[in-house]
Amino acid sequence: xxxxxxxxxxxxxxxxxxxxxxxxxxxxxxxxxxxxxxxxxxxxxxxxxxxxxxxxxxxxxxxxxxxxxxxxxxxxxxxxxxxxxxxxxxxxxxxxxxxxxxxxxxxxxxxxxxxxxxxxxxxxxxxxxxxxxxxxxxxxxxxxxxxxxxxxxxxxxxxxxxxxxxxxxxxxxxxxxxxxxxxxxxxxxxxxxx
Numbered sequence: 499x500x501x502x503x504x505x506x507x508x509x510x511x512x513x514x515x516x517x518x519x520x521x522x523x524x525x526x527x528x529x530x531x532x533x534x535x536x537x538x539x540x541x542x543x544x545x546x547x548x549x550x551x552x553x554x555x556x557x558x559x560x561x562x563x564x565x566x567x568x569x570x571x572x573x574x575x576x577x578x579x580x581x582x583x584x585x586x587x588x589x590x591x592x593x594x595x596x597x598x599x600x601x602x603x604x605x606x607x608x609x610x611x612x613x614x615x616x617x618x619x620x621x622x623x624x625x626x627x628x629x630x631x632x633x634x635x636x637x638x639x640x641x642x643x644x645x646x647x648x649x650x651x652x653x654x655x656x657x658x659x660x661x662x663x664x665x666x667x668x669x670x671x672x673x674x675x676x677x678x679x680x681x682x683x684x685x686x687x688x689x690x691x692x
Contacts, residue, residue, distance in 0.1 A: 510668045517658050517669050528654045529677055531636050533684045535610045541573035543605060543635075545597045545626055546614030549667045551578035553614055557674045565678040569686045575604065577626070597626030607634030615639070616666045618646025618657070627651055640673060642666030 518525075532542065542561060544554035554576040561574035577600045578584070587596045601611060611630030613623040618641035627637045628651055639645070639652035642660055649655050658669045 509662070509665055513658060513660055513665050513669050514672055517656075517673070520659070521656055524654065524656055525673065525676065528638055528656060529680045529684065531638070531654055532610050532612075532677065533681050535608055535636055536572055536681065536685065538608055540606070540608040540610065541575065542610045542612060543575050543577055543601060543630070544612045544614070545577035545600075546623060547578070547620055549663070550614035550616060550620075550623075550670070551576070553667065553670055553674060554578050554612075556671065557612075557678065560674075560678045561681075565675075565682050567682050567686060569682060572681070572685075577601070577604075594621040594625055597622050598629040601626050601629045601633065601635070605630055605633055605635050609635045610638060611635045612638040612640065613648060613652070614641075614670060615646070615648055616642040616658075616663045616670075618643055618648045620648075624648055624651060640670055642670075 544558050545551070546554050555578060558574040558576040561572040563571065577597050583600060584596050587599050591599070605611060611627055613627045615623045624647050627639060627648060630637050631651065637652040638654045639648040640656050641648050642658045642663070645655060645657040649657065656673060658666045660666050
């Protein structure tokens with residue numbers, strides 16, 4: 499059992515290094531884009547399914563409450579949290595429309611639509627990002643595997659090159675935390691770490 503536990507931790511650490519080596523410039527661009535949107539008075543709409551829905555909710559809370567430093571709240575909404583909205587859209591239309599309809603209702607040009615999908619193929623995440631693009635939102639895709647259709651339908655693309663959903667999710671939350679911390683630094687210039 500100990501060997502298997504060690505293997506899991508090593509895989510997670512190695513995948514973070516691989517992601518960073520392949521995506522540092524892209525990650526900086528995402529941080530700059532989201533920071534610019536927030537400076538302009540726009541908001542972040544974050545969404546995904548399952549564990550990615552939980553990540554969206556987690557990250558929205560980090561923006562709204564605080565992350566590492568004391569600072570004013572930042573506008574972010576997880577589109578996976580309102581069960582009445584999700585179930586009514588799923589029932590009356592289709593589950594693939596749950597994010598695109600919310601983006602139509604809540605999104606404005608200049609906002610950020612941040613879709614999370616470990617497969618890169620989630621139909622509802624893809625439709626949400628496509629709608630956001632049509633409406634003039636800044637689109638960010640955070641994916642795994644080969645990025646799927648989402649890779650070709652966003653302004654900014656961050657991909658974790660793995661087929662292991664748990665390892666992808668572990669890197670996704672690290673990416674989200676880095677984005678939160680760097681946005682805090684860029685907006686408020688009080689980094690916790692030197």
